[in-house]
Amino acid sequence: MNWEDGSDTADLSATAGDRLVGADADGEDTAVEAALRPKDLEEFVGQEKVREQLDLVLRAARARGATADHVLLSGAPGLGKTTLSMIIAAEMGAPIRITSGPAIQHAGDLAAILSSLQEGEVLFLDEIHRMSRPAEEMLYMAMEDFRVDVIVGKGPGATAIPLELPPFTLVGATTRAGLLPPPLRDRFGFTGHMEFYEPSELERVIHRSARLLDVEIDTAGAAEIAGRSRGTPRIANRLLRRVRDYAQVKADGVITPEIASMALAVYEVDARGLDRLDRAVLQALLKLFGGGPVGLSTLAVAVGEERETVEEVAEPFLVREGLLARTPRGRVATPAAWAHLGLVPPQQGGGAAGSGQQGLFGA
Ligand SMILES: Nc1ncnc2c1ncn2[C@@H]1O[C@H](COP(=O)(O)OP(=O)(O)OP(=O)(O)O)[C@@H](O)[C@H]1O
Numbered sequence: 371m372n373w374e375d376g377s378d379t380a381d382l383s384a385t386a387g388d389r390l391v392g393a394d395a396d397g398e399d400t401a402v403e404a405a406l407r408p409k410d411l412e413e414f415v416g417q418e419k420v421r422e423q424l425d426l427v428l429r430a431a432r433a434r435g436a437t438a439d440h441v442l443l444s445g446a447p448g449l450g451k452t453t454l455s456m457i458i459a460a461e462m463g464a465p466i467r468i469t470s471g472p473a474i475q476h477a478g479d480l481a482a483i484l485s486s487l488q489e490g491e492v493l494f495l496d497e498i499h500r501m502s503r504p505a506e507e508m509l510y511m512a513m514e515d516f517r518v519d520v521i522v523g524k525g526p527g528a529t530a531i532p533l534e535l536p537p538f539t540l541v542g543a544t545t546r547a548g549l550l551p552p553p554l555r556d557r558f559g560f561t562g563h564m565e566f567y568e569p570s571e572l573e574r575v576i577h578r579s580a581r582l583l584d585v586e587i588d589t590a591g592a593a594e595i596a597g598r599s600r601g602t603p604r605i606a607n608r609l610l611r612r613v614r615d616y617a618q619v620k621a622d623g624v625i626t627p628e629i630a631s632m633a634l635a636v637y638e639v640d641a642r643g644l645d646r647l648d649r650a651v652l653q654a655l656l657k658l659f660g661g662g663p664v665g666l667s668t669l670a671v672a673v674g675e676e677r678e679t680v681e682e683v684a685e686p687f688l689v690r691e692g693l694l695a696r697t698p699r700g701r702v703a704t705p706a707a708w709a710h711l712g713l714v715p716p717q718q719g720g721g722a723a724g725s726g727q728q729g730l731f732g733a
């Protein structure tokens with residue numbers, strides 16, 4: 371069941387995938403994550419709103435002896451969508467079938483899966499926004515009427531044979547809810563939006579994982595790792611494993627805040643979770659362009675990366691952290707960016723001489 375091996379998420383994951391702070395799953399994550407996944411809602415850390423709402427949906431369905439309504443989970447990579455889908459099946463005492471949008475090329479692929487579902491089964495459709503059009507249309511009918519039309523034959527002689535399906539629960543996951551066509555979105559009875567996690571929640575994730583991995587960690591050590599995990603449990607678990615390696619090789623295996631920060635210094639993950647690429651972008655923006663505004667292409671050339679890498683790999687987190695802003699005139703550093711890199715912003719506006727460099731780049 372190597373469905374999460376990332377082979378269908380080509381795009382930028384080559385660049386993003388080998389980053390310690392990348393949110394997409396790499397090979398090692400895939401292997402370890404199964405063991406670290408919470409098994410029920412009780413164990414699932416944080417996401418209070420989604421958890422409470424989902425708990426009601428599932429309890430009510432159980433009380434009625436019915437199959438739960440279709441559920442859509444949206445949120446950034448690594449926040450727990452796959453985990454939650456498995457929890458839904460477990461809470462309903464139902465088996466789960468796992469597939470993904472890109473794996474369904476033809477409507478026929480989907481028909482084959484749907485027609486083999488058992489009553490009450492959970493069908494997890496990951497990256498549901500990447501499904502083909504014909505498959506999507508077949509899914510509409512399956513979700514609403516538990517029926518599909520299987521097309522037999524080609525051309526004018528083709529006929530549609532209706533096929534009844536047992537009631538099932540579709541759990542769709544997407545990192546891009548905005549890309550879902552409204553008719554599809556509307557067919558979900560419940561939509562859960564996963565938020566980035568608070569550091570205190572990530573600390574709980576880290577303590578839990580440390581226990582499962584049989585690693586000793588103190589409270590401050592967990593806090594140190596949590597603060598660098600970019601609001602994402604997957605990253606927290608990955609950093610924990612790297613810090614554990616360091617603690618094992620360089621110390622007595624116990625993770626203290628000192629060990630955590632020395633370990634993460636080796637991996638160039640700073641106190642705020644920025645890595646080498648993030649800092650290179652900020653540094654170029656501040657040191658070469660006086661804090662901007664500067665165009666994306668120019669910034670990319672300055673750090674020796676592709677435009678897309680800067681835009682899609684580095685910038686989203688920098689923007690989220692309030693370190694960088696995208697403006698119509700170009701990329702601009704915020705005061706927090708200067709502070710984070712320990713640099714002093716050039717004097718703004720005032721008629722003082724000596725700000726020649728500033729003038730070159732506007733502002
Ligand atoms: N709320 C949580 N509590 C504890 N651990 C969590 C939680 N959410 C996620 N994790 C851990 O983070 C890892 C990644 O979670 P998961 O695979 O469910 O993310 P995802 O949202 O499906 O990511 P992707 O978009 O890449 O598919 C798992 O190992 C899981 O154990």
Ligand SMILES: [Mg+2]
Pocket residue numbers: 451452453496543
């Ligand atoms: Mg997933």
